[in-house]
Amino acid sequence: MTAPELECCKCHAPMHPGYLLEEGHANERSITAWVEGQPQKSFWMGLKTPREKLATRTYRCTGCGYLESYAPAPAA
Ligand SMILES: [Zn+2]
Structure with missing residues (x-):
C-alpha cells in the first residue's frame, strides 16, 4: 500500500x-x-x-517549492 500523494496547499501541485x-x-x-x-x-x-526530539519528514511542492514538515509521534 502506498501513502496517498499530498497536494500543495498553495498551488495544488503534487x-x-x-x-x-x-x-x-x-x-x-x-x-x-x-x-x-x-x-x-x-x-x-x-x-x-x-x-x-522527533524525527521529521518534509514534503516539497513540485510546482512552487513550498515545504511542509511533519513530526509524527514515535510508534509506542
Ligand atoms: Zn505549490
Missing part, C-alpha cells in the same frame, strides 16, 4: 517526500529533528541537547 539535511562537523549528515519549546543556549555545544 508534493514529493524528502527530508531536511543537516551537515555538521566534518560533514557528518543527519536529518533535522523537531524539538518542543524554545531553544536553550549552551556555552560549549551551541544549543543544549533536548531530552525529547
Whole structure:
C-alpha cells in the first residue's frame, strides 16, 4: 500500500517526500529533528541537547517549492 500523494496547499501541485539535511562537523549528515519549546543556549555545544526530539519528514511542492514538515509521534 502506498501513502496517498499530498497536494500543495498553495498551488495544488503534487508534493514529493524528502527530508531536511543537516551537515555538521566534518560533514557528518543527519536529518533535522523537531524539538518542543524554545531553544536553550549552551556555552560549549551551541544549543543544549533536548531530552525529547522527533524525527521529521518534509514534503516539497513540485510546482512552487513550498515545504511542509511533519513530526509524527514515535510508534509506542
Ligand atoms: Zn505549490
